[in-house]
Amino acid sequence: MAGEKRLICDSDQVIEQGKGFRFDVEIEGEVMSAFIVRHLGRVRAYINRCAHVPVELDWQEGEFFDSSGLYLVCSTHGAVYAPESGRCLGGPCVGKHLIPLEVFEEDNRIMLLNAQTLKLF
Ligand code: FES
Structure with missing residues (x-):
């Protein structure tokens, strides 16, 4: 796979519709909290910042899913x-x-790919 990549964690550290993994990423010179979750077998990663108010989402460290395990929820x-x-x-x-x-x-x-090219909006 082409592009800059960075090891974040082992696959078994991210539980299907369960506990995720927090990490930091530097984007345009700013260090930001980010996270990985697993849903239907695929890993997904996002900046740990709610679209409503720029606060972190997890209700306990690394816990991003709601009680149903179907959705991510802002605490x-x-x-x-x-x-x-x-x-x-x-x-x-x-x-x-x-x-x-x-x-x-x-x-x-x-692995995280191409974080340095991410543009915040
Ligand atoms: S900060 Fe209001 S819903 Fe996330």
């Missing part, structure tokens, strides 16, 4: 997000999106 005002797209499906920021990061799995490890 502050309860916005729910689709894990596969980061789109807010309900709550004060409905229709807005989490900022995605590109991750993939390789040899039972999760």
